[in-house]
Amino acid sequence: MNKLDLMGELSVKTPSKIVMVVSDGLGGLPGPDGVTELEAANLPNLDQLASESVCGLVQHVDTAITPGSGPGHLALFGYDPLEFDIGRGVLEALGIDFDLRMGDLAARGNFCSVDDDGVITDRRAGRIPTEVNVELCKLLRDITLDGVEVFVEPVEGYRFCLVLRGSGLQDGLTETDPQREGMKPLPVQARRPEAERAATLVNQWIAKAADRLKGQKPANMVLLRGLATRPNIPSMSEVFNLNPAGVAIYPMYRGLATLAGMKVYHGGHDIHEEVALTKKLWDEHDFFFVHFKNADSAGEDGDFGRKAKALELLDSAIPAIRDLKPDVLMVTGDHATPSILKAHSWHPVPFMLYTPWRYPDEVRQFTERACRDGEFGRIPGTDVMPLAMAHAMKLAKYGA
């Protein structure tokens, strides 16, 4: 029996409450001073929580595999990211509250600049403001294609979302963004025969879009990435018998939460507002995913000091979360983003689970090195939810 089926069979409804705090890009690597961002930061509340929790390290996808945000979160929500594949287009669509339906094909679009020969001169069209984006999307909205509905939605800055709705759209499509300037956009190609029709339709749409954007400045062309259909993921209410809430500031993470069947809420402007919102929602849900973005952004920018500061901001929100008295409180990340790499990495990520049902151990710090010696050892990402469920007394015994 697979793990999701097993969870579906054993999960029971109880009044206990679970909070999962995900600090995006939590883990790091030693910087010039030989310590990681978590080790350099002053984190009295996280360290105290670690002392009272069971600690460990999480591997979200597999040893040596660097998770994208989609797979990283999906694993934490209990779904094997090697089984459930989410295209970035799907995330983008869900993140703008687009009502993406089963069978819809979604793509993440960039407005870009091309020269007279069609060669890309700026992949982000000078980072046009969102207002310009909104006008450009209006221009593209009445493009029609045979047999499918077409949706074009602005996201932020130069980014938009394209959705095709109709029967028989299959994914397995290549991207048009060559990932650098000085080249022409690539045509969409089908990686498998079933995707031929979708490839043809998307290429037709691109040609029509190029036509409408001719003469616009600086955004006179589009690039499409992450073309994918919405994956068929069983909801967390089906799998875990939960009534889950997702609280996040950024669209993509609300999108991920939606995909897992959570009711999503806009988290406001910072982690303190997210926690205040969680408090307001406390009686309505039994599971809360709270997303914290800042550590990842700083890590991606290679800003060690800012990442440490971001972690201190997260730390300052911990007491208010503990005041809610969750039965199980977890803190972890969706992947590591070491500042010295300026990118996601494959390193296992610190994890702690606050529970009364534990063997007190020697871990007194919430860091990569301290958590390695924690009771849990190294666990796959898909063990996080089962552990939360067990410690919240929401899992029945398996077999007699």
Place this chain on the structure above:
Amino acid sequence: MNKLDLMGELSVKTPSKIVMVVSDGLGGLPGPDGVTELEAANLPNLDQLASESVCGLVQHVDTAITPGSGPGHLALFGYDPLEFDIGRGVLEALGIDFDLRMGDLAARGNFCSVDDDGVITDRRAGRIPTEVNVELCKLLRDITLDGVEVFVEPVEGYRFCLVLRGSGLQDGLTETDPQREGMKPLPVQARRPEAERAATLVNQWIAKAADRLKGQKPANMVLLRGLATRPNIPSMSEVFNLNPAGVAIYPMYRGLATLAGMKVYHGGHDIHEEVALTKKLWDEHDFFFVHFKNADSAGEDGDFGRKAKALELLDSAIPAIRDLKPDVLMVTGDHATPSILKAHSWHPVPFMLYTPWRYPDEVRQFTERACRDGEFGRIPGTDVMPLAMAHAMKLAKYGA
């Protein structure tokens, strides 16, 4: 290749002997004094054995999953409990030495009390003594059903076992016990179409049984749980090339041993009698499963002190087992039963394997926390038998 096939291919017959001592519900959690039952108990012999053994922690089913006794033991015997599913009815039948055959459908029965409206007033019929049970079973024994043989066997107290024998009986049946008083017994329902016939037959039997019990006091009705057919498990002699013996005092554990193809023996009245019997059988077998029940019972009762005492009783039996000079001696549990939870739990269980082929380490105590730092680390239950086989020099090299 799956693990069982691999074992079947590599296992060789040798004179070496393996003893597996399973202390039911071995693991615990810290009580009010901050120590676990194993930590509180005085266990000089187990601790000494741990010092000379390789230690670790066993996860029987999967991370966060609380094993029932069936899955817990099956894993220790080498069988993936998620692949081989055993219903409680099957265990019950095997545990009373009933000759359960492939295709038989077995259920665990309770005699219960119902009022004039058929509402349950006592799920255990005032815990009637076994002698009354025997008489009631006689009353039910000549109930006939179309096309199947029917067996009704007393177990202990208010519990009996119902077996239907005939072709085409499929499991996938719901239980009739609503698990609380104040409700009527539920009808048996088929969870899949193949089980319809079995559901109909069982419901017919229940109606006839109710009729015969009318007027009896206090047991005037039956409840059925764990309706299941005997699973098709390859025997340990096929898989491991062993001639295995199972020594247990309680029926269910003899039943589990039978299912794995062991020759089973009634262990007498206590662990010392079980060990004496093992000594008597020493020349006849090369593998001995010795079951110790007391720690689990005390844990289920929430009696921390009695569980610690039970562990000390087990400890006192270790020297006599060591005197037999087994080549491999293992001590572990089928699951944890922390006294503070009064129930089975999902926590990994201490495990030690006495072998000369080891790296001496720092583990000097047979406890949850000490074993975590043992050489084996955390292993799945299905690794226990392969490790025993390897250390007993009963596994050939894989490949040239």
